[in-house]
Amino acid sequence: MRTRAVSIPPAAVLISEIKSGDHIFIHGGAATPNTLIAMLLARAPELKDVTIYHLHSEGRIDYALPEYKNSFRVKNLFVGANMRPLIDFERIDYIPCFLSEMPQLFRQRKISLDWAFIQTSSIDHNGFVSLGTSVDIAKAAAESATKVIAEMNSQMPRTFGDGMFSVHEIDGAIETDKPLFQADLHPPSPEELAIGKYVAELVEDGSCLQIGIGSIPNAVLGQLKHHKNLGIHSEMCSDGIIELIESGVVNNSQKKIYPGRSVCSFLIGTQELYNHVHDNPSFLILEAGLVNNPTVIAKNSKVVAINSAVEVDLTGQVCADSIGSKIVSGVGGQMDFIRGASLSEKGKPIIAMAARTKKGMSRIVTQLKAGAGVVTTRAHIHYVVTEYGIADLYGKSVGERVRSLISIAHPADREQLEKNWRTIC
Numbered sequence: 001m002r003t004r005a006v007s008i009p010p011a012a013v014l015i016s017e018i019k020s021g022d023h024i025f026i027h028g029g030a031a032t033p034n035t036l037i038a039m040l041l042a043r044a045p046e047l048k049d050v051t052i053y054h055l056h057s058e059g060r061i062d063y064a065l066p067e068y069k070n071s072f073r074v075k076n077l078f079v080g081a082n083m084r085p086l087i088d089f090e091r092i093d094y095i096p097c098f099l100s101e102m103p104q105l106f107r108q109r110k111i112s113l114d115w116a117f118i119q120t121s122s123i124d125h126n127g128f129v130s131l132g133t134s135v136d137i138a139k140a141a142a143e144s145a146t147k148v149i150a151e152m153n154s155q156m157p158r159t160f161g162d163g164m165f166s167v168h169e170i171d172g173a174i175e176t177d178k179p180l181f182q183a184d185l186h187p188p189s190p191e192e193l194a195i196g197k198y199v200a201e202l203v204e205d206g207s208c209l210q211i212g213i214g215s216i217p218n219a220v221l222g223q224l225k226h227h228k229n230l231g232i233h234s235e236m237c238s239d240g241i242i243e244l245i246e247s248g249v250v251n252n253s254q255k256k257i258y259p260g261r262s263v264c265s266f267l268i269g270t271q272e273l274y275n276h277v278h279d280n281p282s283f284l285i286l287e288a289g290l291v292n293n294p295t296v297i298a299k300n301s302k303v304v305a306i307n308s309a310v311e312v313d314l315t316g317q318v319c320a321d322s323i324g325s326k327i328v329s330g331v332g333g334q335m336d337f338i339r340g341a342s343l344s345e346k347g348k349p350i351i352a353m354a355a356r357t358k359k360g361m362s363r364i365v366t367q368l369k370a371g372a373g374v375v376t377t378r379a380h381i382h383y384v385v386t387e388y389g390i391a392d393l394y395g396k397s398v399g400e401r402v403r404s405l406i407s408i409a410h411p412a413d414r415e416q417l418e419k420n421w422r423t424i425c
Contacts, residue, residue, distance in 0.1 A: 297340025
């Protein structure tokens with residue numbers, strides 16, 4: 001651990017020292033340090049080929065816009081909605097990697113960082129700040145960077161776990177008082193409610209859940225109100241878990257690792273979620289290298305991992321990060337939790353998705369689109385759930401998988417899927 005004087009220089013002083021060619025990590029999710037980003041952008045005319053690394057960010061991403069092409073390059077470890085239109089695999093690029101392995105990219109110097117921009121809570125009476133809503137890969141980045149600059153936001157919740165930093169570990173800071181990014185959560189559609197009911201049928205009392213953000217996860221959580229003794233060990237959490245925790249449905253009593261605590265590596269939601277986790281020792285925000293480690297996940301029994309997909313082919317291959325060759329998200333933690341749940345005693349890895357896209361195209365396909373990436377292989381797949389039912393593919397032959405997946409496709413797509421399959425097999 002580095003030690004230095006307690007007095008922290010202003011962030012502006014440190015940002016003035018950034019040079020052309022430097023590498024910068026920027027904290028992501030609800031913890032995106034937009035004040036520091038704005039200060040960096042003010043220096044753009046003086047900089048050339050500064051490389052920025054991050055998971056998905058929230059807010060303005062001006063450094064990725066064409067007018068900054070000479071100043072900044074971006075390498076995404078996960079592609080958020082704000083980055084999707086800008087990916088060109090040259091200046092704006094993507095690094096495929098399991099979320100569980102991202103911290104070691106920094107610690108092993110596969111990615112060398114000159115700077116880490118983080119957003120933290122205010123300094124507490126012991127001289128510590130918290131990474132708040134996002135520990136994920138930010139802890140490893142901050143510990144590996146040559147210098148750390150913090151946006152200390154009085155509205156960032158102080159969370160327990162791996163995200164505590166001493167002021168001695170911070171080289172420059174600016175104090176702010178700004179609301180965090182809040183997710184726009186929509187009520188589930190009838191199709192999503194049907195998916196939620198089917199997934200809930202697979203969740204036994206005493207299960208340990210991995211679940212993300214969005215209408216389908218919220219639909220699943222809404223169907224679990226009469227379950228008992230559920231636990232949370234998830235790469236991320238959102239508002240849907242709050243009611244289950246407050247009602248006692250989630251009590252983490254059956255967990256083998258971190259019993260009694262809800263565990264995740266980052267949070268994205270509304271102010272209600274941020275208020276819930278603030279100074280709440282029953283919630284641990286831990287590094288992704290631990291939370292997403294399949295061997296750690298598997299220590300809990302009855303792990304139910306619920307993930308989504310762009311499309312699934314009739315043999316069980318899952319594309320989750322691209323539409324054809326167009327990257328729309330990332331590998332993330334899907335395989336970490338699919339594998340961890342598979343290794344868990346009585347675990348259930350689940351891919352949950354609507355049978356059709358919003359444009360009316362089948363998500364169950366004869367073959368993945370040209371250029372599509374396989375995130376979960378046909379050997380790892382267990383359950384696929386749509387609004388039309390549950391396909392249990394584990395241990396099934398290719399022919400059995402084809403029939404099972406066609407049975408949960410949209411009824412109007414089933415005949416064509418069968419004809420297409422007969423053509424290629």
